[in-house]
Amino acid sequence: LSVTDLVNESYNRINQVESKVDAFLHLTEELARAKAKELDEQLGAIQTLEGTLFGLPIGIKDNIVTKGIRTTCASKLLENFEPQHNATVVNKLADARAITIGKLNMDEFAMGSSNENSGYKLTRNPWDLNRVPGGSSGGSAASVAAGEVLFSLGSDTGGSIREPASFCGVVGMKPTYGRVSRFGLVAFASSLDQIGPITRNVEDNAYVLQAISGHDKMDSTSANVDVPSFTNGLNGDIKGLKVAVPSEYIGEGVSSEVREQVMQALKTLESLGATWEEVSLPHSKYATAAYYLLASSEASANLARFDGIRYGVRVEEENLIETYRKSRSEGFGDEVKRRIMLGTFALSSGYYDAYYKKAQQVRTLIKQDFENVFEKYDVIIGPTAPTTAFKIGEKTDDPLTMYATDILTIPVNLAGVPAISVPSGLAGGLPVGLQIIGKHFDEATVYRVAYAFE
Numbered sequence: 083l084s085v086t087d088l089v090n091e092s093y094n095r096i097n098q099v100e101s102k103v104d105a106f107l108h109l110t111e112e113l114a115r116a117k118a119k120e121l122d123e124q125l126g127a128i129q130t131l132e133g134t135l136f137g138l139p140i141g142i143k144d145n146i147v148t149k150g151i152r153t154t155c156a157s158k159l160l161e162n163f164e165p166q167h168n169a170t171v172v173n174k175l176a177d178a179r180a181i182t183i184g185k186l187n188m189d190e191f192a193m194g195s196s197n198e199n200s201g202y203k204l205t206r207n208p209w210d211l212n213r214v215p216g217g218s219s220g221g222s223a224a225s226v227a228a229g230e231v232l233f234s235l236g237s238d239t240g241g242s243i244r245e246p247a248s249f250c251g252v253v254g255m256k257p258t259y260g261r262v263s264r265f266g267l268v269a270f271a272s273s274l275d276q277i278g279p280i281t282r283n284v285e286d287n288a289y290v291l292q293a294i295s296g297h298d299k300m301d302s303t304s305a306n307v308d309v310p311s312f313t314n315g316l317n318g319d320i321k322g323l324k325v326a327v328p329s330e331y332i333g334e335g336v337s338s339e340v341r342e343q344v345m346q347a348l349k350t351l352e353s354l355g356a357t358w359e360e361v362s363l364p365h366s367k368y369a370t371a372a373y374y375l376l377a378s379s380e381a382s383a384n385l386a387r388f389d390g391i392r393y394g395v396r397v398e399e400e401n402l403i404e405t406y407r408k409s410r411s412e413g414f415g416d417e418v419k420r421r422i423m424l425g426t427f428a429l430s431s432g433y434y435d436a437y438y439k440k441a442q443q444v445r446t447l448i449k450q451d452f453e454n455v456f457e458k459y460d461v462i463i464g465p466t467a468p469t470t471a472f473k474i475g476e477k478t479d480d481p482l483t484m485y486a487t488d489i490l491t492i493p494v495n496l497a498g499v500p501a502i503s504v505p506s507g508l509a510g511g512l513p514v515g516l517q518i519i520g521k522h523f524d525e526a527t528v529y530r531v532a533y534a535f536e
């Protein structure tokens with residue numbers, strides 16, 4: 083099998099299914115084929131492919147910058163944006179010799195849970211084309227589930243890797259905050275954003291995270307800690323593991339069919355020699371409210387740079403202020419505008435203490451909830467999302483219903499800990515995702531447990 087074969091297979095599959103799934107915003111076929119040829123020429127001289135991603139076809143979420151390749155964040159405002167440099171993760175994947183097949187659809191600027199906020203197109207769930215793939219990394223999850231690429235990168239601010247992975251029946255990892263460089267990830271909420279892999283199985287996921295992890299001097303929030311092997315512990319042995327199951331994650335608001343699958347998974351866990359107990363993360367109920375204040379506040383600041391002058395589409399007007407106003411009014415979609423307004427309000431003097439500061443205090447309490455549980459337990463397990471994939475259009479009229487989709491993933495971002503979503507059976511013919519949450523920088527244990535479920 084040559085790299086050219088692999089790349090061919092990927093584009094063949096895209097030709098077959100992309101008209102139904104619509105996961106990609108743009109393909110990079112010419113570059114990919116040239117790269118494949120180059121790698122095929124090197125193949126003979128290579129001793130071992132161990133630890134590399136040699137020739138493997140990959141898709142990249144369109145909020146991760148790629149040099150000379152359009153990067154739109156699924157926003158009309160960035161319709162014509164061609165970055166001058168690569169994100170660190172893109173360079174790292176190139177070093178590992180993976181091949182980029184194209185850029186993937188998402189909710190505009192990663193704001194959303196269904197991909198319905200894309201400024202360009204609707205990605206559909208490969209399991210049921212009338213349903214959403216989840217979001218915001220919906221293209222990343224759908225492309226892997228549909229077999230268009232072997233793996234993809236997504237970003238997760240409040241659940242955007244895990245929720246679509248859950249809806250599409252694939253494996254999605256949100257690493258510890260600081261594990262992966264954010265350099266070149268177009269910022270949504272800088273204190274929450276992390277890049278992570280979406281793959282078909284746990285082992286692949288561990289390999290990809292291995293390739294993109296590590297300190298980066300270009301991102302001062304990337305942690306200067308060792309990156310252990312994420313694949314060493316993948317042997318199915320979880321005897322003696324202590325698991326916590328938060329009552330808030332299996333109670334009201336979680337559909338009974340999802341709960342049933344989680345209970346089933348806990349039985350599997352017991353049969354493998356692990357034990358579990360119910361615990362409480364008492365401040366979880368405030369997480370969604372705190373998140374939408376904090377994430378929107380950070381977004382309002384981060385998105386100020388999109389003014390029609392420095393980046394993106396410009397609508398020329400008579401004076402500068404009007405140019406800004408027109409460019410932003412026409413470039414941004416409704417959800418992005420909603421967040422900018424909410425965030426600007428929450429940060430304005432007179433309201434700052436009541437909203438932003440209060441939300442930060444809640445964030446600290448949520449982080450402490452996790453720390454308390456991790457004093458006694460190795461991992462926390464629950465569902466990834468309260469339901470399976472919902473129907474297209476079902477939640478678009480009511481932003482608050484949409485926001486509630488993230489209730490089980492958001493606390494993890496607020497605490498900064500790592501969490502994975504792995505497929506755990508079907509409910510009503512649709513995949514259910516099991517969420518495994520670990521201690522800071524303990525992705526290795528998260529992978530070990532996830533692997534034991536496969």
Ligand code: GLN
Nearest residue numbers: 192193194239240241242
């Ligand atoms: N759905 C959440 C939001 O809209 C999370 C998005 C994300 O993780 N990027 O903010």
